[in-house]
Amino acid sequence: MADLNNVAIDEKIDWSKIEVKPELISRAKKLEGVNEQKLALKISNIDAFYGKIQALRRVSFGVPEGSIVSLLGANGAGKTTTLRVISGLVHAAAGKIEFFDEDITNLSPEKITRKGIIQVPEGRQVFPELTVEENLKIGSYSIKQSNAERSKSLDMIYTFFPKLKQRRAQVAATLSGGEQQMLAIGRGLMGKPRVLLLDEPSLGLAPIIVKEIFEIIKMLNRETGTTILLVEQNATKALKISHFGFVLETGRVTIGDKAEVLLNNEDIKKAYLGGGH
Ligand SMILES: Nc1ncnc2c1ncn2[C@@H]1O[C@H](COP(=O)(O)OP(=O)(O)OP(=O)(O)O)[C@@H](O)[C@H]1O
Ligand SMILES: [Mg+2]
Numbered sequence: 423m424a425d426l427n428n429v430a431i432d433e434k435i436d437w438s439k440i441e442v443k444p445e446l447i448s449r450a451k452k453l454e455g456v457n458e459q460k461l462a463l464k465i466s467n468i469d470a471f472y473g474k475i476q477a478l479r480r481v482s483f484g485v486p487e488g489s490i491v492s493l494l495g496a497n498g499a500g501k502t503t504t505l506r507v508i509s510g511l512v513h514a515a516a517g518k519i520e521f522f523d524e525d526i527t528n529l530s531p532e533k534i535t536r537k538g539i540i541q542v543p544e545g546r547q548v549f550p551e552l553t554v555e556e557n558l559k560i561g562s563y564s565i566k567q568s569n570a571e572r573s574k575s576l577d578m579i580y581t582f583f584p585k586l587k588q589r590r591a592q593v594a595a596t597l598s599g600g601e602q603q604m605l606a607i608g609r610g611l612m613g614k615p616r617v618l619l620l621d622e623p624s625l626g627l628a629p630i631i632v633k634e635i636f637e638i639i640k641m642l643n644r645e646t647g648t649t650i651l652l653v654e655q656n657a658t659k660a661l662k663i664s665h666f667g668f669v670l671e672t673g674r675v676t677i678g679d680k681a682e683v684l685l686n687n688e689d690i691k692k693a694y695l696g697g698g699h
Contacts, residue, residue, distance in 0.1 A: 424494070429651065462487040462523060462617050462649040463508065463539075468517035470500075470507050477503045480517070481675050482670040485617065487522075488652045490643050495670035500545055501653040504670065505619045508651075509541045510534040521617070535564045538616035544625065544653075546602045548609070550595035554586050554657040556604055557594050561612030572612075578646075579608040580636055600631035611642075617649045618642075624656045632656065636663050661685050 463485040464529040470478040485491045490591040495501050508519055510531040516628040519527045526534055539566045548557050551684050558579060559655050562572045580587035586654035589597065595603060603623050610618055620639070624632040643650050661667050669677040669690070677690065 428513040430584070431625070442480050443487045443546050460487045461485060461520070462522060463487075463651065464518075464523075465504070465508070466518045466520075468507055469501055469515045469521065471515055472523075473474055477512075477673055478507065479673045481670070481673070482517075482673055483678055485649060485651050486611065486665070487648050487649055488586050488643075489665040490639070490652055490663055492657070492664040492667040492668055492671060493651060493653045494653065494655070494660065498672075499670040500673040501670055502621055503673075505541055507619055508534075508619060509539060511541075524692070535613065537613065538566070539608045540613045540615035541568070541619040542606050542610040542621060542623070544601070544621040546606045548594040548597075548602050551593060553591050553593055554597070554605055555590040558612050561609035562615040567614070575612050577616065579611055580644075582611075582642055583608055598631075600627050600635065603627065603635055607635075607639075611648075615648060617651065619651050619653075621653045623652070623653065624654060624659065632659060636660075639663060659686070 445654070461484045465484070466482050467656065468478050468481040469476065474519075481500070481504055493501050493504060503512055507514050510526075510529055510533070514527050517527070518525060519536060521534075521539060526537065526539075549560065552560070555576070558576060559572065562575060576679070580590075584602055586604055586608055589601065594602060597605060607618075607620065607623065610620075623635050623639070627635070636659055639650060639652065642648060645661075652660055658666075663683055664681040665678065667677075667681050667684045668675050669684075676685070679687075683693075
């Protein structure tokens, strides 16, 4: 048995001895080659546990620089856990996480944030008593920035989210769900991410607001080049703005491909895209 702690996607491995679907790995390699892009994140064979319960099993996938990658799957599949392992909030019991070829596995969350990987957590989590602008400013304190840089970031965020500009002096508790989600994303952007991890930004929002938020995410990626790893249950909508998608099923990555291929795959349509709007 190979040493799973040191397995990387592109190393020569006898896959028959390892519990990872070889076709998934070869597809991940192909994606890397086709794009000739660097991988911003390379997740290789991650295991993670809550006590004795294993939440992730040999999770492997890549996030090319400048792309939007969707991580899809049902409730409890392990999507949030995957993001939390990347941000250092959950320990990786095995496997490796690389950020532009640098091994960042199990570094502290503070170190990972300072490198430019910023997670926008599930459920929005804004500071309800603080104003929109105060919430945004808090996001800028995760890294060293001058006041001039801070106000430049603030202007940039207000350009992407004009609704936040209108409400800059309003306390966050009185914002609508959609506006709170925009604020949570805006706060993440204030930390100048190279990779933004978004955990179910569409959760609990009306379809029209979901559409608006997804359009902003797409625009953000296009205009700023920020790499985005997007966790979603809303598979169709997520894939439509993504370059690549991976599906998690009970802690394992079972499918990975270009987003357009996944959107047109009959089996995937039946299993994951049913009822997609
Ligand atoms: N703090 C925890 N303690 C124990 N088990 C946990 C904890 N957090 C998650 N789990 C378990 O780990 C598994 C993966 O959970 P995770 O939150 O990563 O799923 P998810 O794909 O994000 O689901 P959802 O779509 O509902 O947010 C689930 O079985 C869940 O019950
Ligand atoms: Mg989750």
